[in-house]
Amino acid sequence: MKIPVAKPYLDAQDAQNAYDTILTGWVTQGPKVQEFEEKFAQYTGAKYAVAVSNCTTALHLAMIVAGVGEGDEVICPSMSYIATANCIRYVGAKVVLAEVNPETYNIDLQDVIKRITPKTKAILIVHQIGLPADIDAFASLCKEKGITLIEDAACAAGSAYKGGKIGSHSDLVCFSFHPRKVITTGDGGMITTSRQEYADRLKLLRQHGMAINDRVRHESTTVVLTDHLELGYNYRMTDIQAAVGIKQLEKLDWIIAERRKIALQYHQAFADITTIRLPIEQEGYFSNYQSYSVYLKPEFPINRDELMQKMLDEGISTRSGVMTTHRETAYRAYCAGIILPVSEDACDRSIILPLYVPMTQEEINFVIETFKKICLPKNDIL
Numbered sequence: 001m002k003i004p005v006a007k008p009y010l011d012a013q014d015a016q017n018a019y020d021t022i023l024t025g026w027v028t029q030g031p032k033v034q035e036f037e038e039k040f041a042q043y044t045g046a047k048y049a050v051a052v053s054n055c056t057t058a059l060h061l062a063m064i065v066a067g068v069g070e071g072d073e074v075i076c077p078s079m080s081y082i083a084t085a086n087c088i089r090y091v092g093a094k095v096v097l098a099e100v101n102p103e104t105y106n107i108d109l110q111d112v113i114k115r116i117t118p119k120t121k122a123i124l125i126v127h128q129i130g131l132p133a134d135i136d137a138f139a140s141l142c143k144e145k146g147i148t149l150i151e152d153a154a155c156a157a158g159s160a161y162k163g164g165k166i167g168s169h170s171d172l173v174c175f176s177f178h179p180r181k182v183i184t185t186g187d188g189g190m191i192t193t194s195r196q197e198y199a200d201r202l203k204l205l206r207q208h209g210m211a212i213n214d215r216v217r218h219e220s221t222t223v224v225l226t227d228h229l230e231l232g233y234n235y236r237m238t239d240i241q242a243a244v245g246i247k248q249l250e251k252l253d254w255i256i257a258e259r260r261k262i263a264l265q266y267h268q269a270f271a272d273i274t275t276i277r278l279p280i281e282q283e284g285y286f287s288n289y290q291s292y293s294v295y296l297k298p299e300f301p302i303n304r305d306e307l308m309q310k311m312l313d314e315g316i317s318t319r320s321g322v323m324t325t326h327r328e329t330a331y332r333a334y335c336a337g338i339i340l341p342v343s344e345d346a347c348d349r350s351i352i353l354p355l356y357v358p359m360t361q362e363e364i365n366f367v368i369e370t371f372k373k374i375c376l377p378k379n380d381i382l
């Protein structure tokens with residue numbers, strides 16, 4: 001058996017929807033992008049949603065709209081995909097990396113408070129592999145200090161916090177539709193906001209700063225000339241992607257329910273293994289289980305990379321846990337002298353197990369049996 005660590009749930013209907021779009025002649029900024037935005041806003045409970053080319057461009061535009069620039073500092077967790085920190089550097093601001101909580105892997109409030117300076121312009125929280133961070137705590141901190149809160153919700157489409165879907169809580173929430181996330185448009189991203197001026201500016205920036213977009217011009221019966229109002233970017237989502245996204249969004253709740261069933265099987269199967277720590281979901285937090293990450297305690301019989309190799313030898317792909325940005329080559333000089341012990345330990349001692357839809361019961365059982373066989377000392381019978 002060969003088991004990948006993840007795979008997208010895409011079907012022929014999704015592709016057909018995209019194909020039909022091409023027949024209407026729309027490729028960018030057409031009706032499908034608008035429909036996807038409206039449906040995503042409705043799904044999350046945000047007032048507006050703006051579709052872009054991926055989550056990295058979403059984060060870049062969020063920084064611009066938040067007014068972050070040279071001389072400013074933005075605090076984010078080091079333990080995240082590197083794009084989180086990169087978007088801060090794109091606008092010339094300084095990345096200030098914070099620690100995570102060792103149990104949730106989400107950004108640590110007390111550590112963030114210590115890192116706030118008069119230059120802190122924004123705090124970029126990450127909903128780690130689908131588990132929401134404590135949004136309310138960061139929202140009140142930001143309000144008190146006059147700082148902007150931005151959410152990197154790349155992995156968190158469909159996750160919820162205190163009863164509200166991610167996307168509904170604050171003014172700049174960035175999502176990804178990369179194939180590694182819970183729903184995909186190939187590549188793609190979305191920003192949700194409840195502020196109309198943000199939505200308008202984001203739409204301007206994603207399309208070269210163009211004052212009147214091509215759909216409006218196309219639909220006009222009189223000649224419309226446009227102007228470019230500010231330095232913009234080509235960060236558009238295409239109608240082809242949006243058509244796939246609409247179909248994916250219809251399946252999102254079902255995909256999450258299926259993912260949670262698999263996660264529950266893992267929880268139950270591994271509950272008695274004392275040398276590991278399983279993912280937790282506190283009261284009021286609802287994870288889409290974008291990934292299932294297991295922490296290996298120091299007393300775990302073998303090291304993490306050996307475990308990954310042993311799993312691979314059995315045909316099971318795994319991944320190391322979420323990376324730390326400050327130890328990547330691109331950040332080594334930038335972060336010289338920075339040590340973040342909790343993040344480093346969490347990164348080095350965690351492993352991501354296969355979780356995708358559909359995963360057959362046979363595949364789930366094989367992962368469980370293989371993992372247990374390697375985990376448990378020879379005479380330990382569970």
Ligand SMILES: *Cc1c(COP(=O)(O)O)cnc(C)c1O
Nearest residue numbers: 054055056081083084154176178
């Ligand atoms: C995947 C991911 C990104 C980047 O998303 P893209 O759509 O690939 O640009 C950013 N932040 C986090 C936390 C991610 O997991």
